[in-house]
Amino acid sequence: MTYEFSNDSILIYVELDSQGKSIEWKWDAGKGNWINKYSSHRTNCDVYGYCGAFGICDSSIRPICSCLKGFKPRNIEEWSRGNWSRGCFRTTPLQCQRDNKNGSGAGQGDDGFLEMKRMKVPAFPYPSSISNGQCKDQCMNMKNCSCVAYAYDDGIGCMLWSGDLIDVQKFSASGVDLYIRLPSSELDKEKSSKVIVITTVIGGIVVITMSTLFLWCRIAKYKGRNKKRKKIKHQFSSENIGENSIGVKLQQLPLFNFEELAAATDNFHHTKKLGQGGFGPVYKGTLDDGKEIAVKRLSKASGQGLEEFMNEVVVISKLQHRNLVKLLGCFVEGEEKMLVYEYMPNKSLDTFLFG
Structure with a gap:
């Protein structure tokens, strides 16, 4: 030219x-x-037959060549080295091929078609003037089950293929739907794979949703606990004690939560009990950092309320003496009130005075 x-x-x-x-x-x-x-x-996929017979080329993935569903490479070693020219072969014969070999007639009912969207169709199709709805039936009824694929295009009409499928390419857009003939066993595997993928996706969504809900609850609980602690400290410092140096100390006093005190005392086990006073029982505990503490738990039967509890906190916060135990913090929530002191390993003064 x-x-x-x-x-x-x-x-x-x-x-x-x-x-x-x-x-x-x-x-x-x-x-x-x-x-x-x-x-x-534009890419190697535009080279004719780059992936060999029954191979499919997709420039958007690596490696760009793969076998069609129901096929595997003819030479695994060459294929793994990037030489795809020898293509692929069918792993399971079509049912009609097995029936013809056994002389039992064409059992086409056990074969089906795998739909592949947005495809560049293979080379050398057999054109047909029939409508789209009859294209599948004509492929199924071809003599000696020679038809291995079909496609339909509005401008071309029905296209049928027999023998090797060469120059199959996957497009990111446009293209036509290509239907590959496969035995029912391969189609069942395809359905099972889709079910597994869908189940996995749904399971992942459920796990993520539950994890998000759990995290949201933890954050809400943490924010609520901090809000309650601030409210208690404000109540101690403003309503009952006033804006003085004691109030400032109380605002700086740590507020423990019930879970960490329960964990420190083995859920207030009787073996951790150090003694009993008018206020209530006292338990020995160990915090997560290894620090030993004494937890004085207000007894509901003691008759002491929030006012008495705060008075004890105020009195102890006023007193500073080397022979008095240090108040480390407290816990207030509903009817549950506790004071946390430093632990005295040598027991209390009354032991030495009264034996």
């Missing part, structure tokens, strides 16, 4: 290589060099 331009200053030549790749070069007088004006191949 030759052609020429009316403008003699335009210099162009076209190069066609052994793989069918066409490149158009144009002379750039300013750069003094030939530039690539057009190339028929």
Whole structure:
């Protein structure tokens, strides 16, 4: 083929290589060099039969070549090295092929078709003038079950393929729907894979939802606990004690939560009990950091209320003496009230006075 331009200053030549790749070069007088004006191949998938028979080429994934569903590479070693030219072969014969071999007739009912969307159809189809709805039936009824795939395009009509499927390519957009003939066993595997994927996705959504809900509850509980602690400290410092130095100390006094005090005392086990007073029982405990504490738990039968409890806190916070135990913090929630002191390993004063 030759052609020429009316403008003699335009210099162009076209190069066609052994793989069918066409490149158009144009002379750039300013750069003094030939530039690539057009190339028929954007990716290796545009090379004819790049993935061999029954191979599918997809430039958006790596490796770009894979076997169609129900097929595997003819040579695993060459395939793993990136040489896909020998293509793939069918792993399970079609049911009609097995029936013909056994002389039992065409059992086409056990074969089906796998739909593949947005495809560049294989080379060398057999065109047919029938409508889209009859394309599948014609493929199923072809003699000796020679039809291995079909497709339908509005501009072309029904297309049928027999023998090897060559130059199959996956497009990101456009293309037509290609239907590959497979035995029912392979189609069942495809359905099972879809069920597993759907189940996995649903399970993942459920786990994420439950985890998010659990985390939200923990955050809400933490915020509620901090809000309650601030309220208690404000009550101690403002309503009952006033804005003085004691109130400032109480605002700085740590507030423990019930869970950490229960864990420190083995859920207030009787073996951890140090003694009993008018206020209530006292338990020995160990915090997570290893610090030993004494927890005085207000007895509901003691008759002491919030006022008495706060009075004891105020009195202890006023007193500072090397022979008196230090108040480390407290806990107030509903009817449950506790004071947390430093632990005295040498027992209390009354033991030495009264034996």
